[in-house]
Amino acid sequence: MADQAVDDGGTKVSAKGRRPAAGSAPTESQFLGRTRELKELRADIERAGLDTLSGRKAPRARVLLIAGKPGSGRTALAAELAGQVAESYPDGILRARLTEPDGTPVPTESTARELLTALGLPTPPGAGADDLGERLREALAVRRAVLVLDDAADAEQVDAVLPDSPDCLVVAVSEGPLTGIADVRPCTLGGLDTKSALELLGRFTGSVRITVDPLAAEGLVELCAGQPAALVLAGGWLAARPASAVADLSKHLRSEGEDGTALARVFRLAYTSLPSTAARILRLLSLAPAGLVDPHTASALAGCSVQAARTTLDDFAALGLLHAVPGPLPQYEVPGCLQPLLQGLVEAHDRPAEVQLARARMLERTVRLLVSCRAITETDSSPAQEKLAGMPRALRFPSPRAAEEWLTVRKPALLASARLAVADGELDTLARRLMAALVRAMVAHFGTQAAAPELYGIHRLVLDVAERRKLPREKAAALLNLADLDAQTGRSTDALARYRAALDAGREANDPYATGRAMESVGGAHQELGDYDRAADWYGRALAERLARGERVDAARLYGRLATAHTYAGRYGEALVNWRSAVAGHRKNGDVAAQARALSETARVQEYAGRPEESLRTCQEAVEWARRADDVRLQAALQLRLADTLDRLGDPAAARLHRAAAERMLGEELPESAIDPEQDANACEIRSASAEG
Missing domain, CATH: 1.25.40 (Serine Threonine Protein Phosphatase 5, Tetratricopeptide repeat)
Structure with missing residues (x-):
């Protein structure tokens, strides 16, 4: 539903004076209802806490909890509250979702990294949850900001990023109480009041269909239990059928019986009303990484054209089955409250082999888009241009800027796609291609340093696949990449351990490049740790291998590294011998x-x-x-x-x-x-x- 609240069933709807055409969704947003809840929550901000009553200054931020079932409009209420109090918090509103669409809790490391990035602060690649959490608390200690933490699975998730400053406000959204966080009174959501619910329906149907049969409209609100997500689906169903009366929809819902929740019954009716092809596409959207869908994703999942997928996604948005994500490119979000319903339909109607094939098509399409995204940057490369020319027009980007924009918009979904592909375990070949293409595209557009935090996570996934599939060459490469990032961020001890593991993997794979690179890097790690004797020893081993293989350029460089280690150790005579060897080597190489x-x-x-x-x-x-x-x-x-x-x-x-x-x-x-x-x-x-x- 275009520009509806990105919510599990929000209460934000169109504010335009004119009515939307039949079959189309509202296009601007305005919050409806929840007056009492908003008043209570705002009063709770000013309420004296237990620390104040005991005469102590509050050591941490005030936490407001909005509790409700998915589809109750809890996220939209949190967003509205944050917007109303934003003037009192000049450092802005920070948002993070604490649960993945499939119900998996988001690691604290990822949440803290996301919030630090939103603050414009650096996040060292590979830093752990404790380090990032401390950095976040330090950053918020000197700020007045609102943190909206959506879909919290438990109190530990909230507590891990809770600011120590009482000048910040935390608005947490959860299905139930957050036991373990002191001085929190939940605001529990039920259904919308009848007036607001009717207004929500009217935004889709127009006021006439509501006023001509107010009793039927109130009965429909009751059948939907006043739940915003159910009302949105009901409104979408009616908007697509301008000749149907509100009473007709109520009759259909009553015929569904009492099986399941109100949302499940309305969704079932909306789903069964779809053509079989559209119904299949809708089911498969539950496979979309991070619940984010674009026309290419839908096209690959369903095996249809990109244009047909775009039209179908727009239709779903008009019916309230998807939320359009504001941005420069077409992207949609599967509402969190519909995810389990769609997954249940996939299990009931699609064979496992068909689902796996859909996943494989989606990964293959993503890989090809990433290859195209990188190739457009290689304007001086004839092979890259030939590769682009051989791709279908739908997979090509018009310019490097358009490719970078796509990569930026789709980055959360791309990273989630890599995680899901590795977790699946059945598509490791595609997963490896996806991760390789993703690394190359991000480096080409963002640079290694800027993309380092994301690259660290991807290299860890590569390592998981390499260990699972017993691929020593890939394992060595992943360990070297991870160790390099560890070394760049000052974790020299961790880097040393990974370089040694990479050396073992390189020897197992009989990979001379990985072996030599690991040996040299082990020496560098020892040098960074101040152990110059071991550094010189490892540089000497690496040098011997380079000389044995006739690699003169690398040998000349290693003479310099060995001389540097001797210099730091105060062995100037040995250092001079090696520097002279380096000079001679560079002279022979013509450098x-x-x-x-x-x-x-x-x-x-x-x-x-x-x-x-x-x-x-x-x-x-x-x-x-x-x-x-x-x-x-x-x-x-x-x-x-x-x-x-x-x-x-x-x-x-x-x-x-x-x-x-x-x-x-x-x-x-x-x-x-x-x-x-x-x-x-x-x-x-x-x-x-x-x-x-």
């Missing part, structure tokens, strides 16, 4: 820039070793190679090194000349550490001799 950086590091170690004359000569040689490499930044840094060395050798005039040359190169004073660490992640920073002294 002038790397040769210049290796010479600059050699000069630095010579300076540390108390050999300034040698350092001066080496530094001058490095300047010449940096000039040949056209590396202005390195040239300037080396000029400063020369200046410091000349100062120590008693030649201040020459030192001033070199400093002036450095300033002319970059037009401003350089910091003492002037090498860009991204140029060579294995090089120690260039520091002046005076700084070392």
Whole structure:
């Protein structure tokens, strides 16, 4: 239903003065009813809590609980309350859903990450629930905000993200009481009052059909138990049948008997009124990841065209069977209160093989869309353009911006799709393709750093599949990716454990790349932890393998990493030997820039070793190679090194000349550490001799 509350059965409906055409849904929203409940909830905000009565300052945020069955309009009431009090909370309204559409509780880690992202704060990839929860509480301690926590399964979920600041307000939505959270009085929802319920029906049917037979309309409200979700479905049924009277619908519902809830009876009537093809599509929408459907998803599930799927989804929205999600692209949400009913229909009418085939089609379509989403960014790649040209028009994006917009809008559903595919266990090949395509698309559009939190979760899923299917090569790759993200966020101990596990998996798979990469990374983790002896040992092992396989470029780089470990350990003689080997290796490989950086590091170690004359000569040689490499930044840094060395050798005039040359190169004073660490992640920073002294 277009622009209805994204709810399990909301009470927000059209506010337009004109009536919608038959078969169409209201298009603007206005809250109906619940006046008494809103008044009680607002009064509860100001109510003196137990801490206030005992003379203590409230240590945590006030929690308001809206309790009700799915379909009672509880989410819409929470949204309306948050909107009414928003002026008192200038830092805004934060929303999070605590239960998946299939009833699975959302992990606290995911909830905290979602709320931190909404606040515009970074969320380190791989951080645990405790760390993220603490970050969230710290962020909210200096803010006045409203947290709407929808569909809470238990008190622990709410307590884990409950702000410590009394200046925040938490509005929790749940089916029952949240035992364990102190000083919470639930506002329990029943049906809508008759006046509001009739107005809700009138938004679909027009006022005439209500006023000509008010008794029948009131009887219909009673048959629907005043439940907003049931009334919406009833209104959609009547809107699609302008010739039917309200009494006709009441008669049909009475013939359904007393089997099930009021919502189940109205839904059953709406479902059986659908053509068989549409009924099948509606059932299969229960398979949509995160309950989010777009035309491509519906098309793949049902095996129909995208345009036919779009038309059917619009029809469902008009009938109140779906909620249209506001946004730049067509997307719909399956109401949470209908999910179990649809799942029951799938179990009753569709064979397991048919359901699995529908899932496979959906995953295959998603993979192809992700491939297209990535390929559109590779404008200079002929193979990518050929791949795009070979795809159906419906799967192609008109521009990289359109592809990024689709990826952004569909990201929650795509991540949920990956989780569900892995949990299913029967479609692991498709799941692996999906995760690989998702990683590539996100990196292409968002960059590795920006997408790191999501990538961490995907790599964990890849690891689960690799372990389940006993795929050592994929296991090694997943462990390396996870360990890299651990290392980037300062969890060096965790990274070391994963690098070692990746080494074992690489050896099992007889994968020389994974083995060499893991060995080098183990050395890097030890170096980060300050264990330079072990770091040098592992770098030496990795170097031996590279030399045995004739990998000269990697060997030259590893000589530098080994020299760096020796430098940190104070073994300057061994460091110089390895830096000279690195210089020779880069010279043979024709890498002038790397040769210049290796010479600059050699000069630095010579300076540390108390050999300034040698350092001066080496530094001058490095300047010449940096000039040949056209590396202005390195040239300037080396000029400063020369200046410091000349100062120590008693030649201040020459030192001033070199400093002036450095300033002319970059037009401003350089910091003492002037090498860009991204140029060579294995090089120690260039520091002046005076700084070392």
